[in-house]
Amino acid sequence: MTSPMLDALCAEVVTALRAGGLDAIVLKGPAVARWLYADPAERSYHDIDVLVDPHELQAAGDVLFGLGFLPPAPSYTEDVPGHALAWNRERDGGWIDLHYTLLGAGVSHDRVWDAHRPRRESLVVGGIEVDVLDEPARALHLAMHLAQDHLGQ
Numbered sequence: 001m002t003s004p005m006l007d008a009l010c011a012e013v014v015t016a017l018r019a020g021g022l023d024a025i026v027l028k029g030p031a032v033a034r035w036l037y038a039d040p041a042e043r044s045y046h047d048i049d050v051l052v053d054p055h056e057l058q059a060a061g062d063v064l065f066g067l068g069f070l071p072p073a074p075s076y077t078e079d080v081p082g083h084a085l086a087w088n089r090e091r092d093g094g095w096i097d098l099h100y101t102l103l104g105a106g107v108s109h110d111r112v113w114d115a116h117r118p119r120r121e122s123l124v125v126g127g128i129e130v131d132v133l134d135e136p137a138r139a140l141h142l143a144m145h146l147a148q149d150h151l152g153q
Contacts, residue, residue: 001046001092001093001094003041003044003045005092005094006029006030006045006047006048006094007030007125008126009092009094009096009126010026010029010030010048010050010125010126010130011125011126011128011130012067012126013048013050013063013064013067013096014026014050014125014128015128016063016067017050017052017060017063020059020060020062020063022052022053022056022059022060022063023052023056023117024050024051024052024060024130024131025050025051025116025117025131025132026048026049026050026051026123026125026130026131026132027050027051027099027102027132027133028045028049028141028142028145029045029047029049030045030048030123030125030132031123031132031133031138032045032138032142034123035138046095047086047094047095047096048094048095048096048097049084049096049097050096050097050098050099051099051100051113051116052098052099052100053117054100054101054109054110054112054113055110057085057098057100060098061085061087061098064087064096064098067089068089068090068091069087069088069089069096070087070088070090071085071087072085072086072087082101083099083100083101083102083103083105084097084098084099084100084101084103085097085098085100086098100113101113102116102141102144102145103144103145104144104145104147104148105144116133119133119134119136120132120133120134120137121133121134121135
């Protein structure tokens with residue numbers, strides 16, 4: 001999928017989550033591309049990462065299922081560190097990483113959500129305003145993500 005297609009997917013998913021009464025924060029992808037690159041097209045992304053309240057994970061999954069996404073296979077969830085579930089929609093090749101915590105946080109899922117829930121700002125993605133982490137929280141999340149990648153975890 002191209003970045004504009006992923007942005008439209010992001011808008012579709014966030015709109016559906018909101019309609020279901022769920023709170024969501026878009027991580028990485030469009031937030032990083034628009035933050036760090038003069039031309040956001042220079043930073044490609046291949047999925048949309050969304051952080052939800054860990055207590056609403058099932059409800060968020062139900063919303064994704066209603067949009068035609070399928071949950072990850074058990075073999076996938078057994079191989080991936082417990083921080084997100086990758087949902088796929090065959091008809092358009094869309095992927096949503098449904099985060100219930102951040103990789104490498106080292107604290108409870110509730111604590112991650114409680115710490116990041118107030119740390120947000122708005123960004124227009126796919127024609128709608130979505131919540132993204134504010135700059136300090138975004139920088140921390142990227143540093144944590146890079147540390148995990150480079151430590152092989």
